[in-house]
Amino acid sequence: MSDPLPLPAQRPSTAVPSGPGTPLPGSADLLRSVFRRHAAGVAVITAGGERPAGFTATSLASVSADPPAISFGVASGSFSGRAVARAAHVGVHILGEHQEELAALFARGGADRFAPPTRWSAGPEGVPVLDGVQGWLVCRVISRTPVGGHCLVVARAVAGRVASDGRPLLYHQGRFNALRD
Known part of the structure; x- marks a missing residue:
């Protein structure tokens, strides 16, 4: 019989030490800890098909x-990964600071992301294009490279629009933010 799993309070910490010193071996925990410090823009990627x-x-x-x-x-x-694997074209939507709820909706598993209140229409190449975003592109997929449990997709822009300033x-x-003045 195997030993029982320790209670959550007894599990060893997966925190990665910070500060200068001896480099740590590459790991998922190290990557997550470093990239939590990297501010990234938020986008929504869409793909058409029988079900967007x-x-x-x-x-x-x-x-x-x-x-x-x-x-x-x-x-x-x-x-979404399976849909992108089949798609010849994808949509790329740059979100504004007022679209945190939209970003959260598209990040949530099992949600009907294209039901109201999401506003969208079929764009070039049948790709779903979201309304109210700062800008969007429709891109033709030119390569897919498996990396672990993910796929790195490279795509070429074929259409788009700068929709709004902001x-x-x-x-x-680990959370959505806005720029500060």
Whole structure:
């Protein structure tokens, strides 16, 4: 018979020490601890299909201006990850600081993300385009690379629009934030 699992209070800490000193070996805990300190813009990635899919992403990056290309990561086993794996085109939506609820909705598993109050329409290539975002792109997927339980997607912008000015929604220290003056 195996030993019983320790109670949560008895489990060893997974906190990663901070400050200068001897580098620690690479681990999931180290990566999470370092990236909690990295403020990231918040985007929603969408994909069309029989049932539209979408998720909140903080891994969005500009890869190239010429050709105009972006990248993001998605959990391979998720509904959205499977939809992105089948999609020829995806939508990329940059959220404003007033869209924390939208970001939270698209981050929540099992939610009907495209039901009211979400406002959206079919955009170029049939990709769901969200209303009220700061800007959006429709991108043609050009590569997918498996990385652990995720997939790194690189896509080329084929259409889009700068929709509104305003301040971006950020993700930092495990929560949504806004820029400070």
